[in-house]
Amino acid sequence: MMRADFAAIANWVAPQSQVLDLGCGDGSFLAFLQTQKPVHAYGVEIDDQRVLACVQKGLNVIQQDLEGGLALFEDKSFDTVVLSQTVQTIHQTEKILSEIVRVGKECVISFPNFGHWSHRLAVAMGHMPMSKSLPYAWFDTPNVRVLTIADFEGLAHQLGLDILDRVVLHEGRPITWAANLLGSLAIYRIRGT
Amino acid sequence: MSDLHLSRNTIHFAESLPLQSGAILSNYNLVIETYGKLNNDKSNAILICHALNASHHVAGPDPENPSDIGWWDNMIGPGKPIDTNRFFVIGVNNLGSCFGSTGPMSLNPETSKPYGADFPVVTVEDWVNTQARLADKLGIRRFAAVMGGSLGGMQAMAWAIQFPKRLAHCIVIASTPKLSAQNIAFNEVARNAILSDPDFHGGNYYAHGVVPKSGLRLARMVGHITYLSGDDMAEKFGRELQRSAGAPDEYRFSFDVEFEVESYLRYQGDKFSSYFDANTYLLITRALDYFDPARRHGGSLSRALAEVQAQFLIISFSTDWRFPPNRSREIVEALLSNKREVSYAEIDAPHGHDAFLLDDARYHNLVRAYFKKIAEALP
Numbered sequence: 001m002m003r004a005d006f007a008a009i010a011n012w013v014a015p016q017s018q019v020l021d022l023g024c025g026d027g028s029f030l031a032f033l034q035t036q037k038p039v040h041a042y043g044v045e046i047d048d049q050r051v052l053a054c055v056q057k058g059l060n061v062i063q064q065d066l067e068g069g070l071a072l073f074e075d076k077s078f079d080t081v082v083l084s085q086t087v088q089t090i091h092q093t094e095k096i097l098s099e100i101v102r103v104g105k106e107c108v109i110s111f112p113n114f115g116h117w118s119h120r121l122a123v124a125m126g127h128m129p130m131s132k133s134l135p136y137a138w139f140d141t142p143n144v145r146v147l148t149i150a151d152f153e154g155l156a157h158q159l160g161l162d163i164l165d166r167v168v169l170h171e172g173r174p175i176t177w178a179a180n181l182l183g184s185l186a187i188y189r190i191r192g193t
Numbered sequence: 194m195s196d197l198h199l200s201r202n203t204i205h206f207a208e209s210l211p212l213q214s215g216a217i218l219s220n221y222n223l224v225i226e227t228y229g230k231l232n233n234d235k236s237n238a239i240l241i242c243h244a245l246n247a248s249h250h251v252a253g254p255d256p257e258n259p260s261d262i263g264w265w266d267n268m269i270g271p272g273k274p275i276d277t278n279r280f281f282v283i284g285v286n287n288l289g290s291c292f293g294s295t296g297p298m299s300l301n302p303e304t305s306k307p308y309g310a311d312f313p314v315v316t317v318e319d320w321v322n323t324q325a326r327l328a329d330k331l332g333i334r335r336f337a338a339v340m341g342g343s344l345g346g347m348q349a350m351a352w353a354i355q356f357p358k359r360l361a362h363c364i365v366i367a368s369t370p371k372l373s374a375q376n377i378a379f380n381e382v383a384r385n386a387i388l389s390d391p392d393f394h395g396g397n398y399y400a401h402g403v404v405p406k407s408g409l410r411l412a413r414m415v416g417h418i419t420y421l422s423g424d425d426m427a428e429k430f431g432r433e434l435q436r437s438a439g440a441p442d443e444y445r446f447s448f449d450v451e452f453e454v455e456s457y458l459r460y461q462g463d464k465f466s467s468y469f470d471a472n473t474y475l476l477i478t479r480a481l482d483y484f485d486p487a488r489r490h491g492g493s494l495s496r497a498l499a500e501v502q503a504q505f506l507i508i509s510f511s512t513d514w515r516f517p518p519n520r521s522r523e524i525v526e527a528l529l530s531n532k533r534e535v536s537y538a539e540i541d542a543p544h545g546h547d548a549f550l551l552d553d554a555r556y557h558n559l560v561r562a563y564f565k566k567i568a569e570a571l572p
Contacts, residue, residue: 058566
């Protein structure tokens with residue numbers, strides 16, 4: 001099934017552009033993107049099985065750990081760097097954010113919003129939330145950084161990142177008010193300053 | 194499972210070959226083995242480039258000696274990752290080698306004696322030129338892929354640089370864009386072992402009816418250490434003593450074989466020195482040393498790869514300390530800076546440099562998937 005953020009992210013990618021998808025998983029997004037518009041793309045992924053899945057789809061994929069930074073990639077060498085539902089799995093948050101704005105002229109970043117009311121309620125009831133956007137039990141989650149929309153915007157400001165655009169979704173539908181309470185998935189278009 | 198369609202041929206090249214060194218070889222032979230069938234438009238050919246000690250005999254049983262199975266038989270054959278039911282695969286013995294292609298053991302037409310030390314130094318680029326002439330003879334305008342591991346990977350890379358239009362895919366495994374000082378140092382120890390063997394006779398040992406066996410043996414022992422990982426050696430041999438059944442497991446306080454690893458290295462050295470030619474060992478290690486495509490571009494690998502058109506698959510192995518993953522990443526980085534098509538996989542395997550020859554599911558699945566995509570694009 002197509003993930004809710006795919007279409008929103010694809011909207012922000014220009015045809016004929018150079019795209020780098022960090023934490024590209026099995027290549028679903030890049031495969032989807034290439035059905036939408038002609039782009040030249042690379043994925044980056046650490047997991048063996050997912051790298052294999054990308055090769056099976058005929059995608060360019062580079063196997064590496066994002067914790068190590070993006071030394072393989074030159075400054076401003078991509079029109080769009082995508083970090084789709086990956087930032088919450090990376091320990092070195094500030095480093096990866098500074099790296100993506102170094103490598104990309106623009107970046108698209110999406111993450112599950114821990115601030116959604118159902119998550120807040122779960123915590124209020126004494127349990128870590130499990131939901132469509134946070135589907136893992138606390139003890140086996142790949143997420144190592146949980147954040148809310150307000151948290152992200154705070155850090156973006158602190159790091160001097162320009163937020164160019166924002167889309168907040170819940171169950172695939174756009175949320176236009178009280179986003180940090182009603183949105184379960186946030187997608188930003190940002191760039192460095 | 195269908196037939197491998199193995200065919201072996203010696204191909205004569207009557208036109209002279211100018212070498213990178215400036216020397217000219219007036220004519221030469223190359224021995225090749227092919228597997229599978231060339232399709233009508235000759236678009237399904239795969240060239241396999243060999244590493245230091247290998248040959249044209251890539252897959253299947255040797256027609257003359259069926260117990261001798263090709264060096265990459267786990268990779269190439271019917272239904273294997275490189276499926277000979279789809280592809281026409283060519284293994285070629287490189288110039289200067291000792292398995293039938295023209296080399297130091299061959300007769301020099303000018304003297305009617307073996308070339309010996311007079312055989313010219315050949316480079317990776319020279320080999321690629323001879324392989325291109327071979328492709329011409331076979332009517333292959335463009336390879337579906339050129340592939341190799343280690344030194345073979347260097348040849349694949351050189352193909353993409355020298356003949357960018359003549360290969361669709363370039364598969365470079367456990368390789369490097371150039372040797373490090375440490376790599377050259379190991380080669381130098383190996384060459385010194387041969388050069389200082391009293392039976393070497395300045396490379397003209399054929400005339401003396403001897404071979405510098407002890408030098409070659411030592412060269413192979415040193416080389417072999419660099420092909421294995423420390424963990425692999427620990428796992429295989431540890432500190433086990435070499436003892437026959439029932440013998441006490443005690444030190445003997447001697448310089449004979451005490452540890453199993455010593456026995457293994459001696460065995461490998463003996464085996465190798467019984468079939469490999471010392472002059473070829475010198476030549477091939479030198480070809481390794483000299484390979485450095487960035488050198489002509491002010492040290493910029495990115496510029497060296499600027500004109501390549503092939504799609505690349507680069508694979509490295511985590512425990513390879515001869516050509517570690519970092520060296521492969523240099524190639525990836527240079528390709529990325531040129532926005533070329535490239536995929537890179539780093540296989541977490543315990544077997545060091547030798548891993549590229551071994552059967553590892555993650556590695557083989559990846560190569561299989563990659564070649565499946567190549568096959569799908571064929572007519």
